[in-house]
Amino acid sequence: MRVVAAMSGGVDSAVAAARMVEAGHEVVGVHLALSQSAATLRESARGCCTIEDAGDARRVADRIGIPFYVWDMAARFKQDVVDDFVAEYTAGRTPNPCLRCNERIKFAALLDKALALGFDAVATGHYAQIVDGPGGRELHRAVDPAKDQSYVLGVLDADQLARSFFPLGDTTKPQIRAEAAERGFSVAKKPDSHDICFIADGDTKGWLTRRLGEQPGDIVDTDGEVVGQHEGAFAYTVGQRRGLGLKVPRTDGAKRYVVDVEPRTNTVVVGTQDLLGVDLIHGDHARWCGAAPVGERRVGAQLRAHGEEIPAVATASGDSIEVRLDRRARGVAPGQSVVLYDGTRVVGSATISRAGRV
């Protein structure tokens, strides 16, 4: 097949590209330029898409002998991922931009462009496995639980899966690094990237505040008593404990967490840990890796990247789903995704609209 290998400049996508070549595919390396003002050099493990990263990817492509191009998707990335990220926080939700990027950029804009240019598929360095099952291609967890990225791929539908390759899913990360070193890749020891690529210093609150401006408001407890001030409700996430700066301590000394964010009144509500436990989750924007399930379905529900899987019953209804967890989960923020598993197989996903108790 003719395959575009998406190459970030990191070790994973480098090995993925090399494995695709060895599998006999006709491979072209593509680095996505996602930043509208790319820095020259990488400054930390965070961030990506610097000119240095593009150069690292180019050197790997040279080494494995494939053509290499940089595709400018900065405008699409800003519109579909960055602006969406800001809008979601503004609406009091906590988005996962990696999922959004996979859904709208890597397996949409990039895949569609590749197909239009005559390619058959896209390969990435994600840790996940594609298995040919009785009902078509299935998405499964990677063998390395510490690196498994099936959660952020839970937005892919059957058509996208049919056009995707994840060549690293059967290998652990240490083995990938060893393989990269054996292949003589200069990126073999390059640090993993972390957090949100477009917030290079990792300070999401500061980044949002610079974009949206300070919007001072009250932090209240569940009785409505003002216990502190904030500089913008948009910067708070349900389940958050740190950085609240509360002025009025609780008489019982119990720790307090953000239990609700109300963008309409610019209010952050705090409460004790017990208020955070939820076992009934409503999601919308449902996506299915295959046919949509009919009726009640036993699943495992994962509520955040690298979060634990909780046994549950899911019921799909059009674009929405309802998930009843067998036990309560804490810190479930609207805007995050719930990804549903059947064993190691990804069934589908939805964006959490609200969470409560049965």
Added chain:
Amino acid sequence: MSFPVYLDHAATTPARPEVIDAIAQQLATVGNASSLHTAGRAARRVVEESREQVAAALGAGPSEVIFTSGGTESDNLAIKGTFWRRRGDDPRRDRLIVGSTEHHAVIDSVEFLVAEHGARVDWIEVDSEGRADPERVRALIERDPGSVALVSLMWANNEVGTVQPVAEIAAVAHEFGIPFHTDAVQAVGQLPVDFAASGADLLSASAHKFGGPQGVGLLLARRDAQVVPLTHGGGQEREFRSGTLDVPGIRGLAVAIQLATASLQDEQDRLVALRDKLIGGALDAGLDIQVTGAHEVGDVTRRLPGNAHLRVPGCDGDSLLYLLDAAGIECSTGSACQAGVPQPSHVLLAMGIAEDDARGALRLTLGHSSSDADVAAFLDALPAAVERARRARAASRGA
């Protein structure tokens, strides 16, 4: 495709076999041209013979030839060196009058002087063909003639091939006693370039654009031209440019310029015919393609003989580039890249072309190794590439 079709001679043109031989021969010889012993004198002799050959080929005197590392260095030296010198002599001279479609080696030098050295700049507007009007230059100078440090305008444009009226503009600058620099990187080897007749005070050229090696170039500087140097050291090259001379590179440059000059007329006729065939074929392909700049069959007074610049509506240049590359055709979008991403060209924008229109640009440039078969292969590959690139743009925009 067994061998690629190379249509990017404006980026670099293959070194001629005689050039490669001359460089190899010189590389095998020891000698620093600044040394006083026998080996040094031998190297010096090669440099000075080369200098005389270059001077003869370009209508200059030998002492007017300054060897540099290439076009970018020559432009930097001309712009910064002249600005510093002329303003040092008279602090009122803080203004530069510069073409708006220059190469980044000129534009970025000017912007550096504006940002870091208190310079002011007036960009010379161009018409829809990319040509500057001498009367506009006169008007810019007349605002305050005593404040102008330098006028700079390229001989021919690297993207769209537009040839500028350099002699007329040099004459206007001289009426006011202002020096004139021209970036002739694309012109030397393709058009007759006579330094003395052009009236320019400073002229930049680069060896690898006319069949010489990469990494060596020249600045022609009239005997009365004075600059503050960028590099200080051994005082070589009239103290314009300190540093050990690249004797093999200079030898290669001189051989290349002699070959290019000797075949100039025949080569020009041959390239114009190829160019017109390429442009004509693209326009007639029913793909809604437009040619950028002046295009008249057989004309070399307004467009470089080897330049074809096409705009393909509804495409991104980088998609076209990939598809043609995959089909064995090597060409360019013509504009500068940032991290590998072609940016909308400042040249096209200055010519009044809309940003969206400027994105579907394709530059095809011909040179001494180009043939009818190259043009035919390009025209053959073009329709499928355009059709796919249009689908790709629609797909990646989510249309």
